[in-house]
Amino acid sequence: MSVDFWTYLLVGLSFALYIGIALWSRAGSTKEFYVAGGGVPPVANGMATAADWMSAASFISMAGIIAFAGRDGSRFLMGWTGGYVLLALLLAPYLRRFGKYTVPDFIGDRYYSKFARVVAIFCAIFVSFTYVAGQMRGVGLVFGRYLGVSVEWGVVIGMCIVFFYAVLGGMKGITYTQVAQFCVLIFAYMVPAIFLSIMMTGNMVPQFGLGGDAIVDGVATGQSVLSRLDGLSEELGFAKYTDGTLSTIDLFCITLALMAGTAGLPHVIVRFYTVKKVADARKSAFWALLFIAILYTAAPAVAVFARTNLLDTIPGKHYSETPEWFKNWEDTGLIAWVDKNEDGVIQYLGKDKDGGAAFVGKPDYAGTRKEASGAVGQRILKNDITANANELYIDRDIMVLANPEIGGLPNWVIGLIAAGGLAAALSTAAGLLLVISSSVSHDLLKKTYMPDISEKGELKAARIAAGVAVCVAGYFGINPPGFVASVVALAFGLAASSFFPAIILGIFWKRTTSQGAIAGMVTGIAFTTAYIIYFKFMGGTKDQLWFGISPEGIGSLGMVLNFIVTTTVTLMTPAPPAAIQELVQRVRVPRTSYDDYNPDDDQPIAH
Amino acid sequence: MLTADEARSRYWKKTILWVVGLLIIWFAASLGCGVLWVDQLDQFMLPGTGIKLGFWFAQQGSILVFLCLLAAFVFIMNRLDQELSEAIEDTRKEGK
Numbered sequence: 123m124s125v126d127f128w129t130y131l132l133v134g135l136s137f138a139l140y141i142g143i144a145l146w147s148r149a150g151s152t153k154e155f156y157v158a159g160g161g162v163p164p165v166a167n168g169m170a171t172a173a174d175w176m177s178a179a180s181f182i183s184m185a186g187i188i189a190f191a192g193r194d195g196s197r198f199l200m201g202w203t204g205g206y207v208l209l210a211l212l213l214a215p216y217l218r219r220f221g222k223y224t225v226p227d228f229i230g231d232r233y234y235s236k237f238a239r240v241v242a243i244f245c246a247i248f249v250s251f252t253y254v255a256g257q258m259r260g261v262g263l264v265f266g267r268y269l270g271v272s273v274e275w276g277v278v279i280g281m282c283i284v285f286f287y288a289v290l291g292g293m294k295g296i297t298y299t300q301v302a303q304f305c306v307l308i309f310a311y312m313v314p315a316i317f318l319s320i321m322m323t324g325n326m327v328p329q330f331g332l333g334g335d336a337i338v339d340g341v342a343t344g345q346s347v348l349s350r351l352d353g354l355s356e357e358l359g360f361a362k363y364t365d366g367t368l369s370t371i372d373l374f375c376i377t378l379a380l381m382a383g384t385a386g387l388p389h390v391i392v393r394f395y396t397v398k399k400v401a402d403a404r405k406s407a408f409w410a411l412l413f414i415a416i417l418y419t420a421a422p423a424v425a426v427f428a429r430t431n432l433l434d435t436i437p438g439k440h441y442s443e444t445p446e447w448f449k450n451w452e453d454t455g456l457i458a459w460v461d462k463n464e465d466g467v468i469q470y471l472g473k474d475k476d477g478g479a480a481f482v483g484k485p486d487y488a489g490t491r492k493e494a495s496g497a498v499g500q501r502i503l504k505n506d507i508t509a510n511a512n513e514l515y516i517d518r519d520i521m522v523l524a525n526p527e528i529g530g531l532p533n534w535v536i537g538l539i540a541a542g543g544l545a546a547a548l549s550t551a552a553g554l555l556l557v558i559s560s561s562v563s564h565d566l567l568k569k570t571y572m573p574d575i576s577e578k579g580e581l582k583a584a585r586i587a588a589g590v591a592v593c594v595a596g597y598f599g600i601n602p603p604g605f606v607a608s609v610v611a612l613a614f615g616l617a618a619s620s621f622f623p624a625i626i627l628g629i630f631w632k633r634t635t636s637q638g639a640i641a642g643m644v645t646g647i648a649f650t651t652a653y654i655i656y657f658k659f660m661g662g663t664k665d666q667l668w669f670g671i672s673p674e675g676i677g678s679l680g681m682v683l684n685f686i687v688t689t690t691v692t693l694m695t696p697a698p699p700a701a702i703q704e705l706v707q708r709v710r711v712p713r714t715s716y717d718d719y720n721p722d723d724d725q726p727i728a729h
Numbered sequence: 730m731l732t733a734d735e736a737r738s739r740y741w742k743k744t745i746l747w748v749v750g751l752l753i754i755w756f757a758a759s760l761g762c763g764v765l766w767v768d769q770l771d772q773f774m775l776p777g778t779g780i781k782l783g784f785w786f787a788q789q790g791s792i793l794v795f796l797c798l799l800a801a802f803v804f805i806m807n808r809l810d811q812e813l814s815e816a817i818e819d820t821r822k823e824g825k
Contacts, residue, residue: 188788193767196787200759203792207755210799211748215806332789333778346779364771364784374764381759404806408799415792422788630745710744711737712810715817 128537129268136306136541137283140548143302144287144295152581155292156223156560157395162297164402168409170297171393173304173549175202175384175414177253178260180421181307181546186518188425189432192355193366195425197377203411203418204377205384208622210407213385214394216629216709218403223395224557225388225621226565232628233636234702236570241643243565245620246388250554250561251595252613253389257551258599261544267454267523268540274600280548281596288552288559289588296552297396303545308416310542314525314535315420318427321529323347332423336430347426354433359475363429375675382681383614386622389553392560400712428521431528436514437470441498444468447527452501456517456524458485459500460507466498470514477512481505485515551595559588612654615673619646619680627688632706634688637695642688650680736816740809747805751798758794763787 149155162170180202188195220228226246230239258277265276287295315328323334324342336347343350352362361367368376384390393410394403435445441459451457459468460480471477486504488494494502523543526535563584568575575583620643627634627642654673656662671679697703713719731739762770763786770783778785 193784193787196763196784199788200763200791203795204755204759207751207795207798211751211755211802329789330778333775333780333785335779348779348781348784364781366767370764374760377760377764401803401807401810404799404803408796408803411796411799415796419789419792710741712740712813715733715737715740715813717733717821 123533125533125536126270128534129540130537132534132537132541133269133544136302136545139302140283140287140299143298144291147291147294147298149290149292149294149581152564152577152584154294155581155584156556156564157392158292158294158297160396161398162396162406164397164405165409166297166301167393167397167402167406169304169413170300170396170549171390171406171410172413173300173307173545174393174553175390175410175550176304176307176417176546177550178257178264178543178547180417181311182260182264182519182522182543185421185424185428186521188422189429189521190518192361192363194368194373195422196366197368197373197380199418199422201377201380202384203414204381206407206411206414208381208385209390209394210404210411212626212629213391214403214407215400217391217625218394218397219400219713220709221395223392223564224560225391225625226561227569228628229621229624229639230565230569232702232705233624233634233639234699235636235640238624238636238640238643239565239570241640241647242621242624243561243570245616245647246561246565247558249387249613249617250389250557251591251598254551254554254558254591254595255598257547257554258595260547261551262599264540264543264547268537277596277599280544280551280599281592284548284552284555285589285592288555288592289585292584292588293392293396293556296549296556299552300549303549304413306545307542307549308413310538310545311417311522312420313538314529314531315424315427317531317535318431318525318529319423322427322430328423328427329419332426338434347430351426351430351433354430355472356474358433358437358470358472359477360472361474363426369670372670372672372675375671375678377675379618379675379677379681380614382618382622383677384617386617386620386625387613388561388617388621389550389557391621392557393553424525425521428525428528432516432521433470435528436468439468440466441468441500442466445528447524450527451520451524453491455485455487456520458503458515460503460505460513460515461496461498461500462507462511462513464497468514469511471510471512476510478510479508480510480512480515481507484517555588555591555595558591559584562587612651615650615654615677615680616647618677619650619684623681623684623688627685629706629709631692632703633692633697635692635695635698638688638690638692641691642684645687646680646684649683650677653680731816731820733817733820736813736820739816740813743809744806747802747809751802754794755798758786759791763791 153159184198217228226239226242229242258280261280262273262276265271266273287299319325319328319331322337323331324337325331325334334347336343336345336350348364352364355363397403397406482505488502488504491501496502563580567583568580624639624643653676657673767783767787771781773782775782775785
């Protein structure tokens with residue numbers, strides 16, 4: 123049966139499942155809409171958190187990024203998992219005990235200030251929009267590549283699906299769809315990984331395959347896959363795969379910023395409000411990390427296998443001898459070739475052998491294969507050709523997307539990748555949309571400007587906000603502003619330099635005052651934003667970087683600044699009111715230890 | 730015999746100690762072994778495999794350590810919760 127048949131079948135089935143779940147779990151109250159009623163079992167919440175967290179970027183792009191960056195790619199692996207340790211140890215249990223619904227809720231109440239709340243709302247909405255635009259784009263691309271729909275229509279279909287279950291089901295609908303989406307995405311990721319691992323190392327577990335010995339054309343070489351890849355890379359003039367090129371301080375700052383940013387992202391934090399009690403919040407952090415770790419420990423292996431495969435099969439081959447998949451993906455523009463020396467052979471070379479980008483920008487074909495093909499049948503490009511000797515352009519995403527074809531896997535596996543990529547993108551998009559909608563209806567309306575709004579009115583406002591957010595996200599998905607890729611750094615940087623210190627100090631230091639926290643948040647945000655804008659948009663050059671820290675890592679410095687400013691200002695202002703100090707005390711120890719314990723308090727506080 | 734307030738403050742002190750301890754391991758396994766000392770560790774191999782030790786910590790090892798830390802945290806905190814609720818139970822009996 124054809125690839126198209128399997129793709130339509132698997133994507134169709136998974137969509138039917140999501141819609142079925144959404145119908146079954148409609149939200150009837152604001153509590154169900156914001157936090158799924160607060161009774162999600164820890165394992166289910168762990169799965170939902172994992173699906174929420176693993177976006178189209180984790181599923182489609184991460185292994186490819188690592189495949190090209192080698193050891194430098196570790197910053198994403200450590201950064202995007204290490205944050206969960208910070209989250210579980212320092213934030214989640216206390217925020218869960220505090221109750222309420224959102225992150226701005228905690229900031230606003232703990233720092234007894236409307237201004238602090240509004241700053242937090244602004245950050246939450248900005249961070250979420252940055253993220254969600256990328257997800258909608260991912261949905262559009264998967265549709266475009268696998269289902270033959272245009273990117274625009276792909277985004278519209280994705281919007282309809284998300285609209286349906288996010289607006290109808292709220293957090294409750296999202297949670298249970300995310301559980302299903304996690305199963306789809308992890309299965310879709312692991313099947314090709316297992317096939318590849320058996321093919322390249324003879325080991326059934328890809329995680330272990332990373333340390334195994336290479337098998338080439340069915341013959342064991344006795345050389346480890348990694349040292350073989352190091353050799354292949356050096357031969358072509360690339361840096362050794364297991365060596366890094368980033369400076370230690372830069373790598374340190376980027377990893378730390380990603381960790382603290384992860385712990386401070388509102389759509390991740392809010393998931394811990396959905397469990398029944400504090401002990402469950404701790405447990406679900408463990409489950410979430412376990413489920414994330416399955417993909418994150420397989421990704422470096424997939425990266426190595428895919429990179430080795432690529433270097434084995436393409437460089438030095440005549441175009442007419444390249445495998446079928448090369449031409450298929452050439453048609454999608456994810457791989458392209460310019461025959462600079464007109465010998466018909468594909469030269470793929472790294473920096474040490476006069477390599478570099480083959481041409482300027484992304485492939486721009488002169489016409490279809492029939493209309494415009496070169497001497498040996500390759501597609502003709504309109505791009506400006508660069509002077510170096512490298513002739514091959516490869517988009518990083520191909521490392522995961524083309525894996526089943528490179529490995530010669532059956533057609534249903536290809537369909538599975540499409541369903542998995544969509545599950546990853548949709549689940550993350552839904553989680554983010556919910557944060558945006560609750561920030562508007564709960565934080566901005568109910569808690570700040572319209573305290574008299576009824577529960578029904580609030581629920582309606584939440585649904586309208588979610589609907590508007592879906593449309594805005596869809597618009598950005600279809601017309602991506604050029605800055606989306608650059609502002610993702612800003613999303614992590616902002617989360618690290620604003621929320622993270624404010625919440626930690628709010629819990630662990632009773633003395634922290636409103637003035638201190640606000641001064642700290644404003645300094646952190648201003649500093650981080652200014653640095654990123656200067657280097658990303660105003661043409662800041664490499665030698666102007668502070669201590670060689672790239673914009674992606676500056677959130678770490680912003681965070682340190684925030685801690686320093688908050689502490690200094692706090693010590694210069696009078697201690698917070700006794701009621702606030704008592705509130706902090708109560709967040710620290712189990713509620714059951716107080717005589718006035720009331721089991722209802724374990725539920726998120728209703729209106 | 731502890732008073733309820735003393736029991737609660739002992740609970741909090743112990744929590745902080747454990748959290749600080751776990752965070753030290755967190756730092757050492759990721760930013761330590763995976764970033765700061767990675768070149769030194771790369772001189773060794775992960776026993777029984779073909780992966781350099783520093784590289785392994787950076788790409789897989791740190792994640793496994795994180796998982797163990799969270800499992801330990803769940804276990805430790807459940808025990809501290811239990812200890813506190815027993816101490817509070819005692820003070821309540823005393824009160825009667």
